[in-house]
Amino acid sequence: MLEIWVVAPACLPLVLRRCHTCASERFRASNKFRVNANHKLIDAWLLARCTGCGETAKLTVLERMNVRSVRPELLDRLHANDPGLTAELLQDPFVRRRNRIALDWDDAWRLDTGESQSPDGEVIDVSVRFAARIPVRPARLIAEGCGLSRAEVERLITEGKVVSAVRLSGKLSGDFTFTLKR
Numbered sequence: 001m002l003e004i005w006v007v008a009p010a011c012l013p014l015v016l017r018r019c020h021t022c023a024s025e026r027f028r029a030s031n032k033f034r035v036n037a038n039h040k041l042i043d044a045w046l047l048a049r050c051t052g053c054g055e056t057a058k059l060t061v062l063e064r065m066n067v068r069s070v071r072p073e074l075l076d077r078l079h080a081n082d083p084g085l086t087a088e089l090l091q092d093p094f095v096r097r098r099n100r101i102a103l104d105w106d107d108a109w110r111l112d113t114g115e116s117q118s119p120d121g122e123v124i125d126v127s128v129r130f131a132a133r134i135p136v137r138p139a140r141l142i143a144e145g146c147g148l149s150r151a152e153v154e155r156l157i158t159e160g161k162v163v164s165a166v167r168l169s170g171k172l173s174g175d176f177t178f179t180l181k182r
């Protein structure tokens with residue numbers, strides 16, 4: 001039987017960035033934007049707060065753009081501090097590169113396994129789908145989906161009872177399938 005599991009954001013990921021005030025390396029996006037229009041040029045930043053000391057960092061969204069070249073819908077959302085916009089911008093590789101940030105998704109995702117729970121001793125094929133590019137360790141994901149410990153899943157992988165066309169070590173952030181034989 002085939003099960004479909006979906007990995008989806010549960011909340012905003014943390015922003016990995018070194019704080020210049022304390023030793024923390026994680027910022028929490030605030031869902032607040034600052035917009036500065038000067039004549040025809042506009043700058044916009046997403047504000048984030050250090051999880052250690054509360055220091056505010058500004059992540060560049062628009063840099064000296066001509067106001068007319070910015071979509072009005074985007075301007076509206078910036079002015080409205082649209083929380084959905086924060087999630088979209090953090091997932092935008094261009095925004096991440098420009099600000100030299102990475103994301104920490106460790107406690108920011110959830111796994112939806114649907115209703116079907118296979119009884120022990122059955123072979124199941126699972127198709128894992130990602131609603132966003134969230135890097136997740138397959139062993140942790142399988143452990144959560146099957147109600148097993150990480151160690152048990154690692155053992156099942158070593159014993160060849162969890163098989164996949166992709167490498168199950170390291171992290172994955174794109175759709176994959178695996179077969180579990182218990």
Ligand SMILES: [Zn+2]
Pocket residue numbers: 019020021022023024050051052053054055
């Ligand atoms: Zn700090």
